[in-house]
Structure formats: structure tokens, C-alpha cells
Amino acid sequence: MKRILQFILIACLASGCVDAGIEEVNQSLLEVAPEDVPEVAPEVMPDVITISLDDDTTRVQLDASGKTVWTKDDYVSAFYMSDANNMFRFDGETGDRDGKFKIESMGSATTDIDNIVLLYPYSSSYKLNAAKSLIDVYIPSTQYYAEGSYGVGSNLMASVEADDNFTLRSLCGWIVVQLEGDATITSITLSGNNGEQLAGDADFDYDKFNLNLVYYPENSNIYGDSNGGGSFVWGDYIESVTLDCGDGVKLNPDKPTEFYFVVPPQIFTKGINIKAECQRGEPIVKSSSKSLTVQRNHIVPMSTITANEVIPNNQIWYTSTDGTIVEPKDGAVTGGTLVSNTCVDGVGIMTFSSDVTALNQDAFNNRDTLQSIILPNSLISIGNSAFYDCDSLTSVTIGNSVTSIGNSAFRDCDSLTSVTIPDSVTSIGDNTFYACHSLADVTIGKGVTMIGKEAFHMCDSLTSVTIPNSVTSIGDYAFRYCDSLKSITIPDSVTTIGSSTFYSCI
DSSP states (O other): OHHHHHHHHHHHHHTTOHHHHHHHHHHHHHHHHHHHSOOOOOOOOOSEEEEEESSTTSOSEEOTTSOEEOOTTOEEEEEETTOOOEEEEEOSOTTOSSEEEEEEEOOOOOSOOSOEEEEESOOTTOEEEGGGTEEEEEEOSEEEOBTTBOOTTOSOEEEEESSSEEEEEESSEEEEEEEESSOEEEEEEEEESSOOOOEEEEEEETTTTEEEEOOOOTTSOOOSOTTSOSOOOOOOEESEEEEEEEEEEEOOSSSOEEEEEEEOSEEETTOEEEEEEESSSBOEEEEEOSOEEEOTTOEEEOOOEEOOOBOOTTEEEEEETTSSOOOOOTTOEESOOEEEEEEETTEEEEEESSOOOEEOTTTTTTOTTEEEEEOOTTOOEEOTTTTTTOTTOOEEEOOTTOOEEOTTTTTTOTTOOEEEEOTTOOEEOTTTTTTOTTOOEEEEOTTOOEEOTTTTTTOTTOOEEEOOTTOOEEOTTTTTTOTTOOEEEOOTTOOEEOTTTTTTOO
């Protein structure tokens, strides 16, 4: 361009037209400038951004192999340094590790972009304070169970980039509670022993990548910052986090089930508390006084906790074959009156006004739809014919305080397949399991001293029996017509064996 202008000037001077040439040059500059000087387009938030995970310890959601993945329900908040909250939606398939996110809603526009701050999960309440490099965020006090993973949207992550490619980093750490047993867990609450801050309002400093929970006591009487400018936004923190397990998580009998909690980095100086609510029965409560440190982007696994459903002493649990309520006999128990009896999807709970200490005679006699029953640990005795002719009863759990099982208590329970008689029981009455044709497995407790006459008469599926050293007498016909009985161990403690006790046994 410079050479072209020089040529024009020389040509004009040579022809004596200097003034006219300058005017022509000026006009030429006006015409050329718009073509040679590009316009600066205002920078705007991109419509599509790519978000990756920094490593396999930054958790969004886990797949079956333990890899981190995005899910269809994932949204993020995106901010310019001086802009409002923009929402981006994941636009890929569940299971993708690098996700394309499309803009869903736009905050106010800007033309002054240095960086973009990204926060996962999206929340409309997140606000940016560019002057202090802070974003108001929130750590949820209720999270949601996902098998082998965090619930969608539980793990707070952030990224600060100058373009549209982001790598998220976790702002929190994780505590993993491991439970094993027979319980079905509906929720677990985690708390510290020293008032630790676990959830609530928080400040994210995106310059330092720090996360701090915010708490201003109501009686502090502080309304401005230390420099006298502005006023505090009142915040609060919560000292516990609850993991909601929805309809319930049945514990895996083969290995501990893991429950993930997302918590801010800190030191639990006096340990933690765990309270697991069960679908039925008493909650499981465990406490540890050992100091525990949670770091950003690190998992802290807890020792395995046994979580068996413990039936309250004023309840009897049962199931029914037709899904309806099983009614006990009037005056069926000693120790309280029946307050309520509910049955949902075949699962029933009888609640009494006080602890149940005894099942009285004929308590559940001839209840054809009774399928299984769990008796409380407060129970001391099972009366005569308590379950006589309950021909659909397949299993019974006897509380560990029962000392006696009455005559014919389970007689003609044709579907009963196994029974464990606890060590607390001292006597098994006459005809107790008479004609329980499906009974194949019996464990006799170490406290039993006497087995009554015809106690197991015609239990023709029974293949083996071990008599404990506590037994001194076995009644007449106790195992008569147990046609499948192939082995029996009789200890030296037995001094009396009745007439025809093992008649017609193989």
C-alpha cells in the first residue's frame, strides 16, 4: 500500500498537480481503509462447549467399570467474569466421558471477556461477584443414592478457561460408607462430632480455586464488610448430609454396599456419626471418635458396618401370600394390645402398645395366608399351638430371648423348610414340629435340654440332625417316620432316649 501511495505522489508532482494529487490520495485512503482494517467482532458466549473430566477421581457419575461418565440429566452454569448465569445442557449419550454441552438459556451479553467460569451442577441461584472473584454456590444437605456412584448433580466441580474447552475439577472430597447385612436402607445421615460444616451456602473463589462455607450468626450484628462497604448476604451452614435412598436399597449379601457422600474438604477432629434408617425396624447408629481428614478430589472409605434390621420389641413382622393383612387371635400376645396392623405389597407389621413378651395359645392358629414371620427379641415364650396348621408358613425367625416353645407350636406347618432354635431356648415341647413335611434344615440351640415326644415326628424331608451337648433327654417318637434322616449326632450328655424315637428312619 505504501509503495502505491508513493507512486501516485511522484506522478502528481511530475505533472505539476501536487494539490490535486494530495486531494486524490486523501480520497483514496478513505476508500481503502475500510477494506484493509478489519472490524473487531464483540465476543459472546459460545453456543457449544466441550467439557472433559480431569481424571477418574473427579466424579460425575460412574459406569459399571468404575469410569467417570456424563448422564443425560447433566447441566452446567457458565459465567463471563462480569456476566449473569448461563445454562448449558449435555448433548450426548449417557456414558460419554467428553461431553458436548449446548446453551439452553443465556444471561446478559458482554464484550469484555477474559475467562469463562464453569460450575457443575447448574443452579439458577449461583451468582458471580467479579470484584471479589467469588461465586455464591450451595452444597446440598440432601443427596441421592446411585448404585456404586454419586447421585446425579451431587458433586460440585468447576473450571476456568479462556476458550470453549473445559476440564472440570472437583471442589469437594468424598466419604464412602460401607454397609453389609440384611437391611433395606431408606436413608443415611452423616454428621461430625464437633459441629463440622457439611452443607449449605458457600463461596467459590475462582482465582484460588478455594471453597468455603459461609456462616454469619444472627447475633453477630455485623452488617458491612471490614472496609465498611456493602452488606453481607446472610448465609448458613448445615452440620449433616442425608443420602436419600428412595424406595430403599437392599444390601448385597455377598459384599458391602457403598454409599457415597460429597462433603467439603476439612478435618473431622473428633470423628463422625452414621445413622442408617431401615425400611423396617430400628435405625443403625454408629459413631467413630477417630480424626478423619477429607481432601479435595480424594475418597475416604469407612470401615464396613453391619446393618441388620432390628425389629422393635413392640412389633411382629410378617408376609402374606395374598398381600392382605393377617389377623392374630384376640389376646394373641402378652405384653400389650394390638395398636395397628398394616400390610403393603404383602409386607405386614403388627404394632402393639408395649413390648411383646409371649405368644399365647393358638395366637396364629390356622392362618392359611401367613407366609413368614419375624418375632421380636423381647419374646420369652411361644405358646401351645401358636402356629398350628399354618400350611403356607415357609420361614420363622425366633427372637433370641425365647426360652420355651410349646406343644404343637408349629404342628402341620407343611411349607416350613428350615428353622433355627436360638441358644436361649431350653425346651422344645411335644409335637412342636409334628408333620412339617418340608422341614429339611434344623439348628437346635446350645441351651436346649429337652426335646419333647413326637417333636419332629413325620418330618420326612429332614436328612441330618445334630443334638447339642446341652440335651439330656429325647422324648418318645421324637424323630419317628423321618424317612430321609441319614445321620444324627447324639452327645454323651443325653441320658434318656424315649420309645421308638428313631422308628422308620433310614
